[in-house]
Amino acid sequence: xxxxxxxxxxxxxxDQEVFNTLVENKNxxxxxxxxxxxxxxxxxxxxxxxxxxVIVLKGAGELTFEDSGSVKLEAGDYxxxxxxxxxxxxxxxxDTETIWLAVHY
Numbered sequence: 343x344x345x346x347x348x349x350x351x352x353x354x355x356x357d358q359e360v361f362n363t364l365v366e367n368k369n370x371x372x373x374x375x376x377x378x379x380x381x382x383x384x385x386x387x388x389x390x391x392x393x394x395x396v397i398v399l400k401g402a403g404e405l406t407f408e409d410s411g412s413v414k415l416e417a418g419d420y421x422x423x424x425x426x427x428x429x430x431x432x433x434x435x436x437d438t439e440t441i442w443l444a445v446h447y
Contacts, residue, residue: 377431380434
């Protein structure tokens with residue numbers, strides 16, 4: 343059993359968002375996402391097969407949903423996104439890393 347800290351081993355250069363799978367099996371994927379001023383591409387939406395629960399652990403970000411507007415998330419805020427709810431990351435803090443924890447189930 344190895345202990346790891348979610349805030350360790352952060353990338354030094356964030357030219358693009360970094361996705362790290364922490365745990366995965368056939369039912370669940372848990373990933374750490376590190377952003378710094380990054381957003382989703384202008385065209386297209388995330389349209390995922392599984393539900394996604396996401397929490398901001400550090401920093402801040404904004405999710406925009408195709409049918410229901412935007413939600414700003416700050417450290418400690420979380421949201422559950424049902425499968426096939428089309429969404430994108432429309433803003434993340436440019437001044438500090440935003441660390442997300444996403445659980446796909």
